[in-house]
């Protein structure tokens with residue numbers, strides 16, 4: 810059980826993907842929580858970072874990708890290409906590191 814995901818609030822293992830909330834702080838530092846523990850901690854005013862594995866965050870990412878693509882077509886700015894390439898990789902890393910380990 811040493812490689813199981815642990816909740817950063819209660820310290821217990823996270824069993825299912827539905828129960829998992831991953832947040833990031835400073836982009837590279839990820840924290841994992843039970844959904845309920847995360848909600849309680851947020852209500853208590855703790856700053857835990859934004860969830861990165863929710864439907865809302867995926868929609869947000871999709872919007873960013875479409876916007877970056879459209880702007881890239883018009884402006885050919887290299888930075889936008891970087892966003893286009895990096896964003897799906899970033900999302901994949903989160904899936905690979907956390908969600909992949911759990912049953913859906």
Ligand SMILES: [Zn+2]
Pocket residue numbers: 816817818819820821842843846
């Ligand atoms: Zn918990």
